[in-house]
Amino acid sequence: MSKNGAILVLSGPSGAGKSSLIKKIEDHIGAFYFSISTTTRPIREGEIEGVHYHFVDQKEFKQDIEDEHFLEYALVHGNYYGTSIKPVKEALKEGKIVIFDIDVQGHDAVQNRLGDITTSVFITTPTLKELKHRLNARGTDAKEVIEGRIEMATREVQRITEYDYLVINDDLDCAAEQLKSIAQASRLKMPSMKISEFIHEWEENS
Amino acid sequence: MSKNGAILVLSGPSGAGKSSLIKKIEDHIGAFYFSISTTTRPIREGEIEGVHYHFVDQKEFKQDIEDEHFLEYALVHGNYYGTSIKPVKEALKEGKIVIFDIDVQGHDAVQNRLGDITTSVFITTPTLKELKHRLNARGTDAKEVIEGRIEMATREVQRITEYDYLVINDDLDCAAEQLKSIAQASRLKMPSMKISEFIHEWEENS
Numbered sequence: 473m474s475k476n477g478a479i480l481v482l483s484g485p486s487g488a489g490k491s492s493l494i495k496k497i498e499d500h501i502g503a504f505y506f507s508i509s510t511t512t513r514p515i516r517e518g519e520i521e522g523v524h525y526h527f528v529d530q531k532e533f534k535q536d537i538e539d540e541h542f543l544e545y546a547l548v549h550g551n552y553y554g555t556s557i558k559p560v561k562e563a564l565k566e567g568k569i570v571i572f573d574i575d576v577q578g579h580d581a582v583q584n585r586l587g588d589i590t591t592s593v594f595i596t597t598p599t600l601k602e603l604k605h606r607l608n609a610r611g612t613d614a615k616e617v618i619e620g621r622i623e624m625a626t627r628e629v630q631r632i633t634e635y636d637y638l639v640i641n642d643d644l645d646c647a648a649e650q651l652k653s654i655a656q657a658s659r660l661k662m663p664s665m666k667i668s669e670f671i672h673e674w675e676e677n678s
Numbered sequence: 679m680s681k682n683g684a685i686l687v688l689s690g691p692s693g694a695g696k697s698s699l700i701k702k703i704e705d706h707i708g709a710f711y712f713s714i715s716t717t718t719r720p721i722r723e724g725e726i727e728g729v730h731y732h733f734v735d736q737k738e739f740k741q742d743i744e745d746e747h748f749l750e751y752a753l754v755h756g757n758y759y760g761t762s763i764k765p766v767k768e769a770l771k772e773g774k775i776v777i778f779d780i781d782v783q784g785h786d787a788v789q790n791r792l793g794d795i796t797t798s799v800f801i802t803t804p805t806l807k808e809l810k811h812r813l814n815a816r817g818t819d820a821k822e823v824i825e826g827r828i829e830m831a832t833r834e835v836q837r838i839t840e841y842d843y844l845v846i847n848d849d850l851d852c853a854a855e856q857l858k859s860i861a862q863a864s865r866l867k868m869p870s871m872k873i874s875e876f877i878h879e880w881e882e883n884s
Binding site for chain 1: 802804808859866876
């Protein structure tokens with residue numbers, strides 16, 4: 473059996489440290505593909521097209537929806553966010569771990585389409601208080617945006633049982649170790665789609 | 679939230695290398711409790727009471743069944759095998775990873791009683807041919823016993839989709855690394871039983 477590709481869905485409030493965690497584990501996981509979302513939201517200072525997001529306008533995004541180019545897409549705070557199918561399929565074929573940084577709605581969609589090879593992780597701060605603290609300290613968002621994020625966080629945390637794993641990002645190194653273990657294990661998830669082939673080969677060689 | 683206890687069920691054909699794998703990861707997982715099964719089968723050369731098994735006679739085993747001391751038990755090749763509940767509960771309370779080396783029937787029983795905190799792994803040789811080779815090379819079992827094990831292996835492998843993870847023990851070090859990741863991740867499995875408590879505490883601290 474060739475090396476299995478896998479999907480790792482990471483969700484959790486903005487401010488929980490998902491990006492820092494992904495950066496930390498990136499070096500340890502060889503074959504790793506970070507799915508870049510496409511969005512219509514304005515580019516923030518320091519962000520780079522094709523690294524943080526693919527930035528497009530509403531017209532282009534709606535055309536892609538019509539052409540069924542998205543594995544999932546959602547409208548959040550008035551902006552569209554979506555995941556293109558094609559690069560994901562290619563990365564899986566190459567046996568890579570595809571990482572998705574998406575919200576609870578996005579997880580739903582990926583779970584429905586590719587649940588068989590998907591491992592999902594909810595990443596959060598230890599407390600809501602700590603989340604508020606981190607969002608304010610970051611200083612990149614306007615007050616109303618922060619309030620929107622906090623409201624969304626309290627809604628999302630209610631749905632964490634839909635995830636396979638929970639990582640509480642208190643200490644960054646410790647949380648990175650935890651995420652690394654989950655990522656490595658995700659490759660070994662019982663690959664139901666390939667299992668009859670495996671049993672056949674296993675017995676064939678007797 | 680205190681450190682979570684977890685259950686790790688390891689199944690797979692006798693000869694797939696479960697014992698060697700457990701030995702290899704033992705040092706890396708701090709809080710780790712290996713559940714010792716109770717059996718009525720005769721003690722083999724080199725085996726130690728209380729290390730490999732608790733060896734009891736049929737009468738004592740049947741009394742324990744009646745007294746509901748077992749989390750699960752099964753009759754295999756004419757011998758009883760069972761897992762006592764009490765030490766498992768204590769180890770979980772201490773936040774340990776409880777490792778079960780049990781068969782497909784046993785996994786069923788544990789899954790029904792403690793599925794919420796159970797992660798299951800099927801460990802196998804790359805092929806049936808390799809399994810036969812290893813069983814013969816081991817030289818500890820009579821011909822009929824080996825035949826029984828092979829027959830059981832071909833039956834068990836049909837049910838591997840009931841497990842969360844598949845580890846193919848081709849290279850021992852590589853398989854041990856894989857099992858280590860799964861064991862570490864098992865602690866982070868979404869702890870549904872504690873989740874409302876977690877959400878409550880998370881919001882409380884705002």
